[in-house]
Amino acid sequence: MKREWKFYIYILASKSRRLYTGMTNSLFNRVMQHKPGEIDGFTKRYKINRLVYFEEFKYVRNCIAREKELKKWSRTKKIALIEELNPTWEDLAKDWGKALVPPELKK
Numbered sequence: 001m002k003r004e005w006k007f008y009i010y011i012l013a014s015k016s017r018r019l020y021t022g023m024t025n026s027l028f029n030r031v032m033q034h035k036p037g038e039i040d041g042f043t044k045r046y047k048i049n050r051l052v053y054f055e056e057f058k059y060v061r062n063c064i065a066r067e068k069e070l071k072k073w074s075r076t077k078k079i080a081l082i083e084e085l086n087p088t089w090e091d092l093a094k095d096w097g098k099a100l101v102p103p104e105l106k107k
Helices: 027-033 058-074 075-085
Strands: 007-012 017-024 052-059
Touching: 007 027, 007 058, 007 075, 017 027, 017 075, 027 052, 052 058, 052 075, 058 075
Parallel strands: none
Antiparallel strands: 007 017, 007 052
């Protein structure tokens, strides 16, 4: 069986709304690397670990083109894109990696 690839561009934000745009073929894994600061550099230095926006692509070339496009955008334009789908800047991955406990088992 042939594997279906998926590719993602994503925008992460710090609590103070500093932004980072990236791409990956595994959104879950990449976000789970950013959350605890496992990736050295800009995102770790500024605690940019909240997923506020993403798009999915079937073809890697389309994903790369979109990432390049977004990276050229002004901050104002990126904020408008985020707020169109996520007006409260909620961390879309806040519960990723957490075990789900049924309400009746919570104490």
